[in-house]
Amino acid sequence: MKKALGRTLAAAYTWVVWVWQSSFRWFPKRKRKVNARVISIGNITWGGTGKTPLVIKAAQVFMEQGKKVAVLTRGYGRDEVKELRTKLPGVPVIVGRDRVRSATEAITKHGAEVLLLDDGFQHLRLARDLDVVTLNAAEPFGPGGLIPMGTLREPLENLARADLFILTKCDIGSKNVHWIRQKLNSIKPNALIFEAVHKPVALRDPLRKRTTSLQDLRGRRVAALSGIGDPYSFEKTVEMLGAEVVFAARYEDHHLFNESEVLSFVRKAVNMGVKEAVTTDKDYIRLEAMLSKSAHKELSAFTFWA
Numbered sequence: 107m108k109k110a111l112g113r114t115l116a117a118a119y120t121w122v123v124w125v126w127q128s129s130f131r132w133f134p135k136r137k138r139k140v141n142a143r144v145i146s147i148g149n150i151t152w153g154g155t156g157k158t159p160l161v162i163k164a165a166q167v168f169m170e171q172g173k174k175v176a177v178l179t180r181g182y183g184r185d186e187v188k189e190l191r192t193k194l195p196g197v198p199v200i201v202g203r204d205r206v207r208s209a210t211e212a213i214t215k216h217g218a219e220v221l222l223l224d225d226g227f228q229h230l231r232l233a234r235d236l237d238v239v240t241l242n243a244a245e246p247f248g249p250g251g252l253i254p255m256g257t258l259r260e261p262l263e264n265l266a267r268a269d270l271f272i273l274t275k276c277d278i279g280s281k282n283v284h285w286i287r288q289k290l291n292s293i294k295p296n297a298l299i300f301e302a303v304h305k306p307v308a309l310r311d312p313l314r315k316r317t318t319s320l321q322d323l324r325g326r327r328v329a330a331l332s333g334i335g336d337p338y339s340f341e342k343t344v345e346m347l348g349a350e351v352v353f354a355a356r357y358e359d360h361h362l363f364n365e366s367e368v369l370s371f372v373r374k375a376v377n378m379g380v381k382e383a384v385t386t387d388k389d390y391i392r393l394e395a396m397l398s399k400s401a402h403k404e405l406s407a408f409t410f411w412a
Contacts, residue, residue: 119253123260130230137233138206142213143220144234148227150265151248151257153335153359155240156274156304158186158388161224162193168220169197176212178205179224185360185391190224192391205232227268228259239268243279243301244339246286263293270298275339277303277346306343309411312390313397323411324348329375329383331368331410333361333392344384352380363393365400372408382409 130136147164149155161177168175177194181187181201190199198216200208205223209232212218223232227239241247250256265271271290276283283301290297310317326349330341337356344351355371357363375383385393390412397405 113255120261127230127260127264136231138209138231139233140206140209140213140221142209142218143236144209144223144232145220145236145238146223146226146229146234147238147240148223148225148229149240150227150259150262151242151246152253152259153257154245154339155242155335156302157225157240158189159304160238160240160272160274160302161222162190164222165194165197168222174217174219175222176200176216176218176220177222177224178202178208178212178226180205180229182225182360185388186224188391189388205229237267237269238272239265239270240272240274241286242336242339243273243276243282243286244342245279245336246273246282246289262289265290266294268294268297270300272300272302274302275304275336276301278339278342304339304343306347309384311409311411312394313410320347323384326350326382327352327380328411329371329378329380330354331371331383331385331393332389333357333359333363334386334388335359340386349384351384352378361392363389363396365396365402365405368393368396369402369404372404375408376404381407382411384411387412 147157147161149157165175165177176198177190178200179187179190180203187199187201198212198218200212202208205226209221212221223229223234227237247262248257252258273283273286287299290299306320308317309320309323328349328351330344330351332340334340341351341354393410397410
């Protein structure tokens, strides 16, 4: 019964997506062109593809070239917005559902020459000069097919709209790269495809304002805490750095941690002989305020590396 309902909802969702996207082909004037270069960096699945780090890197490259850059984001998670603003000081990060309005603000108020459209593949109203799609090489098309059965936001054949593809986390999903390339080329012949890896550069304890080398993880027994789209790749990265992940707590993407959850996590870790945890930058943004204000001795005695 649940599967039948899921298939029905997925079919309805597919129809809505088709009508919405077709309306831009039938009425091309619906697309708005602005007086700046627009680069969309998006994906075809819900989360876990590494598009935010790519947006940050692209912005830094354009800034080094002397370009005035702005980032336009829908702002699904406060963590991503804060991460963008923290890592891109001086770059306007404009949050809003109406990307055309955000683009106009970036140009008129900030003189932006390059607009980076964060998570923009499905936002067709704002015309773009380049459509970049990121795919997680470890799980490129997600499990289960289209929403709500799976994590696909639109049918795979719609990837033909993209100008180039970036396969992320290729070190973890290396065995999949060949067939992903074949699939993409079947959808878009001679597709422009690049391969990338997520490479950590340091280990930080933000609460105590200290940083250590990644080499210091080697041989340590740690717990992993995350609320991201692809926890598997994060945990695999920790293991590849030489740590033993004794246990992992996984929450939904953008999960807002509360003190009870974190205390339970810490107590379980301590009971297993673990005194420190590794989390992601994105997760620590949501953990920082609660950890810094907590009066619990158990939390203050525990270390959260990010």
